[in-house]
Amino acid sequence: MANHKSAIKRIRQNKKRALHNKYYAKTMRNAVRKLRAITDKDEAAKLYPIVQKMLDKLAKTNIIHKNKASNLKSKLAAHVNKLG
Incomplete structure (x- = not known):
């Protein structure tokens, strides 16, 4: 367990951010x-x-990787174009 005040605070912040x-x-x-x-x-x-827009925002804030966002956008665009 963390012994320093700053480490304890960091653990609290990390839990909140992860959620x-x-x-x-x-x-x-x-x-x-x-x-x-x-x-x-x-x-x-x-x-x-x-x-x-949602994918771009999440990639910008490093919640998802930028390549994952690009791959998803590409596949979704192909899906939309394929619809008839």
Whole structure:
């Protein structure tokens, strides 16, 4: 266990930050699932920019890796374009 006051505070901060990051990562995964489940092209095209913005924000704040965000955006764009 930590002996220093600063180390104890750091542990508290890390727990809080991990919970915050977990919430946003889960929200992002749910949004991606929702977009993949859509079969209507107009609805998917409307939702895609929202999900794209979310992915970019999470990559910018290092909640997810920038390459993961790029890969997801690419696959989702292909999915939206494939819909008929």
